Amino acid sequence: MATAELLSNIYNNNIHKAISEQSYTENIEALYKALDGVDINTKFDPEKHIIFKKEDVEKTKRFTMKEFGLENEKQISAIGASAPFPLFSKEAVDIMRAEILRKDVFLQFARISPTSSSGLDGSVRGFARESCPFTYEAWKHPKSIEAVSSMAGVPLKIVMDYEVAHTNVAMKNPDDAEQETIAHNRELINKGEFFGKEQMIPSIVGWHYDSYPFVAVLMLSDTKKMIGGETIIKLGNGKVVSVEGPQLGYCTVLQGRLVEHIAPKPLGYTERLTAVSSYVAADPLKHEESVLHTVKPEVLFGSRYTDFYTEWIDYRMKLIEERAKYLREKVLNDQQNGKLFEKEKIMKFVEDLENYVGRTWKEMVVSDEEYAKAK
Template structure:
């Protein structure tokens, strides 16, 4: 089957099968990923996440860590759920916690079941591992979902958050490069000097320009960045001027209101591995605006999304919000009746239309356009038969 002649019907069948046509090849795993696993210290698989031992966050980071507001970025808008746009990197997990997370992640069985080639990497070997945490990485899952961790991320984001759904807990982006290539980069050039003090739209990227599908993300670095140069998250606000946000060091994280802010993960110079874990969030208050979309995550576009696991979770989370909003409407007008108030028809119309729009968005986001099918075809990495 040649990439150039694959039909949409054939592509749909591949998507339904879990995008296995984009699995990481065995030779890539054993030549590039397995050596990382082999260097890990001995990890006791029975270790449980303990925030007193494994969480590095401290409340004083709220004062010492710069958090850039949406206004400062020139990106304020009615849809934002917090005044905070992006934070500087802050310590989130300890070295021991990061090593345990790496040990859970780098196993061959995890890459085989959950790993897929990245759909929007612009350089080198790019892979994504998503939807694995709850079933295959119990320490990682507990670490991200622990109330103290969620509270820490919420504090940095300036709004009470909760993970959007299990599938989007600790989604991993992997970028690999050979040691020779990394060394040659360090010797030959520096991207910063080649670009001066500015970045342009064509800067090499681990993940290209995009808006996230969900309101907030927390990006955790799982690699040693001490020998890397660059690697900033670049933000392009409505003004068009590209603003760099410092990339985190190992164990550190940054929060970003990524649904609104167009951004890119620039690829650093001198790295052999760059592994990040990204957890996506929405406001905990079900009445807060939720602008989530599926443009970057639906399985028909993103190879790392498994059709039969992802879509049920999307529908479930949306129905949970709808249920809570519907209950709010019921209770609002129950109270109005009890208090013998004049019925506010305009208020009822507004609440019901908002609920209807949210339900409608839930289904329409699962639709797939011809443009999206064409994009998937254009990014295929299949061997001709």
């Protein structure tokens, strides 16, 4: 059960897990100062800052759910995942980095990850609309959404503003990163594989499904010295396959609600920032089964209690409104056109609507096991 202290922490947005000013000064400030010449007041220009082109869809490998052995009646697209594709320019990425790495933004919105052993790994959530206008406009622009939708194989929309550019931050001491690289290369040399096969690397997060149908993962760091960092996916036959990780400014999409995967732990990096935006189908009538397993404030320190749940209810009620409006208009139009009332179909539609309302509140329930992990 939840203690009074635990509930107080959750209601107060887990500020006890905020990044300290000292930690910011020692680990983050240098990254921000390296962007000294970047103007964060630059207005987002899709013609300049979006580098995705329509032909990239054909050039980029996209893995189908069938190829993964994961075809499912609940899938909203035949596409399971994409290889990395270009999305935002270097200038756009620099501005995004400068926005999020500002001291006032980082100290307000960043939280240490529940799985961080170093105290240097964390996430920054729910900041874009309020504090980072360039980042917000970049992800919300129709051309950006069109690019992600094209790769996903289905028209999408961002699930809610809170899930715009959720940013995962991983930091490592430069000496440790160098020693990791040396040790890894020595191992490959000893095996005669230095120029050879891709290696399996331990993961940051265990096997999991995402909370929302689709995610787009954008790399905000230079990956030239990183070893690993790909996404590893579990196939329907129990085997695994890896999808190459993106380089700076590149993005991958994943139907993560139905594709079980892990985020591998790369080697040789000193900082790794990835921005993740989450999507649902643009068509309100398509299957929608988002959950809160990985994002509810009681289990993820970065989700602010009132802000997050308010947006969750808003997006769910909007979808219910859209579906109810469709049903009402269909019934009236059928009558006006002399069609017979389709009782069984209408009953099934209303039943599904009822179940959707039920899932909305049931996802907000916090189990004793979840409370036990919230420290």
